[in-house]
Amino acid sequence: MSDRSGDVARDETTNLISSDKVEGTSVYDTQGNDLGSIHSVMIGKTDGKVAYAVLSFGGFLGIGTNYYPVPWSALKYDTNQGGYVTGMTKEQFQGAPSYDPSADWYNRSTGWSADVDNYYGRHGVIGH
């Protein structure tokens, strides 16, 4: 539903960022390498809090075209780069839990979020 023809700055305030802007934004490692981008974010239904960013590497760097959910706290927005920075390396993503975009993985009540939390050592959803 995004319109990228305009100035992206309009999707952002000092405190807030639009889901439109988050989606498609690049993710960099701490060396400044462009690893991939954010496909979407997973939002807690009850607390309205972003729990996971779903990363897409588009087959770059040999990481494959699957979706990689990552705890939101593992990403930090960097205004200079205009994207998110993660402490994860390409090699760490290669071993991370990932899911077929066409499969029903989001809808599985158990499994993936625990696997993801364990892998990254962070909880996407506090208390779950």
Next chain:
Amino acid sequence: MSDRSGDVARDETTNLISSDKVEGTSVYDTQGNDLGSIHSVMIGKTDGKVAYAVLSFGGFLGIGTNYYPVPWSALKYDTNQGGYVTGMTKEQFQGAPSYDPSADWYNRSTGWSADVDNYYGRHGVIGH
């Protein structure tokens, strides 16, 4: 960035919902009338919490084509309807703060969020 060709159920878990699914989802009043849809959501940069849903009425019901930011807490997801329900009426939206989609309103540091919070009597961002 959304792919609506698949089963929408895959964008959802018991606890989480994808930004892909939120965007474009219908908003109903308490009578079940379809008022419009969610264009995007505004996420707090530091707390990762959804503060506002940006509604689009697409000119339906005489409400116009502007964007209407609404505090996220004013919407409740209803699984039966497969959309969000608000206690707001069409008439209340007609008088609500709204912004030109092509303008730089998101990026204004002051003004719109206070106007929106005042109108709906709710805070989009707690503590702001």
